[in-house]
Amino acid sequence: MKLGSLVIPKGTTIVVPIVKMHRDKAVWGSDSDKFNPLRFENGVSRAANHPNAFLAFSIGPRVCIGQNFALMEAKTVLTMILQRFRLNLSDEYKHAPADHLTLQPQNGLPVVLQPIN
Numbered sequence: 268m269k270l271g272s273l274v275i276p277k278g279t280t281i282v283v284p285i286v287k288m289h290r291d292k293a294v295w296g297s298d299s300d301k302f303n304p305l306r307f308e309n310g311v312s313r314a315a316n317h318p319n320a321f322l323a324f325s326i327g328p329r330v331c332i333g334q335n336f337a338l339m340e341a342k343t344v345l346t347m348i349l350q351r352f353r354l355n356l357s358d359e360y361k362h363a364p365a366d367h368l369t370l371q372p373q374n375g376l377p378v379v380l381q382p383i384n
């Protein structure tokens with residue numbers, strides 16, 4: 268198979284480095300390393316300078332069929348928690364993100380929940 272000028276032999280496993288691509292400054296801007304949920308305020312397709320830049324659920328014919336469900340579930344659960352608790356990062360948290368296909372905190376993400384009355 269030929270991809271641009273690259274010849275890829277049959278049987279080659281290709282891994283898409285999503286974590287790296289989601290931090291590409293040419294696509295996401297100079298603040299690509301920053302946690303900035305507001306970059307999605309006008310929808311996923313307007314978050315970067317390419318409409319298909321966000322690849323967490325893949326794109327095309329094999330796109331994740333659970334995408335809408337997963338996003339709805341995450342927003343619902345997060346909203347329910349934030350309505351009831353104030354969240355703070357625990358002093359025990361050690362910043363050590365690890366790329367296991369998705370980016371994950373290597374030593375977990377301990378948080379302290381404080382009830383809101």
Ligand code: HEM
Nearest residue numbers: 322323324325326328329330331332333334336337338369
């Ligand atoms: C945050 C949560 C999720 C993420 C990040 C995610 C991510 C992905 C990605 C990247 C793919 C494409 C894999 C490939 O290229 O072959 C995929 C496929 C798929 N996902 Fe998800 N997914 C999530 C949640 C879910 C949920 C909740 C369901 C089901 C209720 C689901 C069902 C599927 C199925 C069935 C496929 C295969 C689609 C196909 O090959 O035609 N996913 N997912």
